[in-house]
Amino acid sequence: MSSAPTPTPLELSTDVAIVGAGPVGLMIANYLGQCGVKVTLVEKLDSLIDYPRAIGLDDESLRTFQAVGLADAVLPHTTPWHAMRFLTPKGRCFADIQPKTDEFGWARRNAFIQPLADRVLFDGLQRFDNVKVLFSRELESFEQSDSAVVLNLKDQNGRGERLNARYLIGCDGGNSLVRRSLDISFEGKTAPNQWIVVDIANDPLGTPHVYLCCDPVRPYVSAALPHGVRRFEFMVMPGETEAELSKPENMRKLLGKVLPNPDHIELIRSRVYTHNARLAGRFRQGRVLLAGDAAHIMPVWQGQGYNSGMRDASNLAWKLAMVIQGLAADSLLDSYEQERRDHAKAMIDLSVLAGHVLAPPKRWQGTLRDGVSWLLNYLPPVKRFFLEMRIKPMPQYTKGALITAQDSASQVGKMFIQPQVLTEAGERVLLDEVIGKHFAIIAWGCDPTWGLSAGQIEQWQALGTRFIQVLPDVQLKAASDAGKHVIRVGDSTGRIREWFAHGASSIALVRPDRFVAGLAIPQTVGQACDQLILALKALPHPAATFVASKVA
Structure with missing residues (x-):
């Protein structure tokens, strides 16, 4: 058959x-x-x-x-300005990380x-x-x-x-x-220790923020999350298994470290993770x-x-x-x-x-950590460096789809800021709402198209570019002398003026991912735009204008 x-x-x-x-x-x-x-x-x-x-x-x-x-749809599921606090074994907070900067338009840390x-x-x-x-x-x-x-x-x-x-x-x-x-x-490496993560509904602690407790016996994390969820994370000790730790009596013992009544909880789920x-x-x-x-x-x-x-x-x-x-x-x-x-x-x-700060591989490293954290209290600039998360390496691209900067202090390759701006219609919005998903040529005070030829303007329009002139907001009431393709916005907070004041340029070429791809002044913007076109591998596609308008 x-x-x-x-x-x-x-x-x-x-x-x-x-x-x-x-x-x-x-x-x-x-x-x-x-x-x-x-x-x-x-x-x-x-x-x-x-x-x-x-x-x-x-x-x-x-x-x-x-x-x-x-x-707007995801914000209801977040807790903004979420601090991260490191505690010594005796409960002293030696690092309270809660950066307040909102340079990109949103809280730096959110649960x-x-x-x-x-x-x-x-x-x-x-x-x-x-x-x-x-x-x-x-x-x-x-x-x-x-x-x-x-x-x-x-x-x-x-x-x-x-x-x-x-x-x-x-x-x-x-x-x-x-x-x-x-x-x-x-x-890379796989960490030798696993961690068990326990999520609980109707937060039995209710305290805000996240705490990383550097307990040498069993380090743990306690984090407040939106919608009344509490997360605990405990290091799994050698010889312990997920099946064993998940047994009611062992789960009760774990939670007894952090809760006065470990029996009165609403467990969502527990899982063991390996850190790689x-x-x-x-x-x-x-x-x-x-x-x-x-x-x-x-x-x-x-x-x-x-x-x-x-x-x-x-x-x-x-x-x-x-x-x-x-x-x-x-x-x-x-x-x-x-x-x-x-x-x-x-x-x-x-x-x-x-x-390694939370759970040092060796006991002496924990002692050193606690001593250094105590000294930080007497060195405010160093302490601020850590606590404001300046230690976090912000993306800065030095090669790729951008004009390579000659100055190491240049803003090229860094993310452009996103303050609130005032539109000509009288609305106060975040800058990206004006840019959309497009490229932007953003100029302080001047016409961003002044130094561009008609062909260059057409080429950048084919890429869906927004030409934006930023002014002190009081100047929006005056008649515009900028080109017909230019969008005017008011610098409501003064942050954009301050951003440009740190350098020698007045025009920023910004990519759709909001990274600065080049800097210029009106007299050099045409040259900069041509350089960026080459870096973007842009094609003189006959349907470019049609495609850009279709998806705008």
């Missing part, structure tokens, strides 16, 4: 295939979706992960939510509930007919050519599907099949790119795993959109690894250092 013939795989096609419906994949899909790019998101699970994971959301990530129009934020991103995809999400799809293999990537999928019924894509982004976590299939290294510090050997191979945990994983102690993934999404998505739309050459995508890999490594190193 002959066997039934194997069904012909269902053929699907897309511009960009994303494997993994975690936060990074969802964010990239939202950005590409609003650019009109055809996206297919592939997830092996049958729904989004619902258990709590990351708890720290920074200002850069909130700015990325803002870029896809979802900041949040990741499953709810992921749901906001997923619901955001419903806005786009050009984005599809395929749950219960297992990636079996893929192959790429010079022009495409073909993914071989299997659905929940075992039926094969072939997804043809122009590009593939692997957002499939630390055990990434995409990365392993490409034989890309993932070098690993970095992919490269972030791109041909038409396949890696992002988020597939490219780098780090310990949780600075809350930067999630946020580093958001930086990947913000950096990669606009570049991929340009390439798909025919506005830039494929080689623009090389700048993704150039710009992101070094900073991801810096965040890994910082997270490892913070873990």
Whole structure:
């Protein structure tokens, strides 16, 4: 008896295939979706992960939510200005990290509930007919050519599907099949100790902020989260297992360290985690790119795993959109690894250092930590450096899709600020609301188009650029003498004037991810724009103007 013939795989096609419906994949899909790019998101699970994971959301990530129009939707699931406090074994607070800066428009540190934020991103995809999400799809293999990537999928019924894509982004976590299939290294270390994470509803403590308790017997973390959730994290000691620790009597013993009545709780979930510090050997191979945990994983102690993934999404998505739309050459995508890999490594190193502060590998290191923390009280400038999170390495790109700065103190390669501005309609809004998802040429006081030829203006308009003149807000009442393409805004807080006053330039060329790609004055802006066009690998595509207007 002959066997039934194997069904012909269902053929699907897309511009960009994303494997993994975690936060990074969802964010990239939202950005590409609003650019009109055809996206297919592939997830092996049958729904989004619902258990709590990351708890720290920074200002850069909130700015990325803002870029896809979802900041207002995620804010109800956050606690802004969330402080991080390190305690000695005797309970003395030796580091109270609560930076108050809001230079990027949002609180620097925020607590949040990741499953709810992921749901906001997923619901955001419903806005786009050009984005599809395929749950219960297992990636079996893929192959790429010079022009495409073909993914071989299997659905929940075992039926094969072939997804043809122009590009593939692997957002499939630390055990990434995409990365392993490409034989890309993932070098680093795995921490010798695991941690058990316990999430409790109806917070039995209620105290705000997050506390990292440097107990030499068993270090632990106590964190207040939105919606009345309390997270505890306890180091797992040698010989202990998740099964053993999860037994009621052992869970009661753990919680007895931090609660007067460990029996009176509403347990949401407990899980054991291993902390890894690993970095992919490269972030791109041909038409396949890696992002988020597939490219780098780090310990949780600075809350930067999630946020580093958001930086990947913000950096990669606009570049991929340009390439798909025919506005830039494929080689623009090389700048993704150039710009992101070094900073991801810096965040890994910082997270490892913070873990050693919480739980030093050796007892004498804990004694040294406590002594140094005591001395910091007598060195205010040094103390402020640590407590205001200036120790956190902010992204600054020195090569990639930008005009290489000759001055090491230049603002080129750094994120542009986002203060409130006053529009000509009389509304006070954050600056990015004026820019949208576009490039911006921002000028203090002067006409940003004055030094540009008609051809240059047309070329930058084809990229969807916003030409913005910033003025003292009282000057908005005067008639405009700027070009017809210029948007005028008032500097309500004086921060933009202050930003430009620190340098010798009056015009900033800002990328869609809000990083400064170049600086100029009216007499040099034309030259700077031409240099940036070369750095962006921009193409004189005949349909460029049409595409830009279509997705504006």
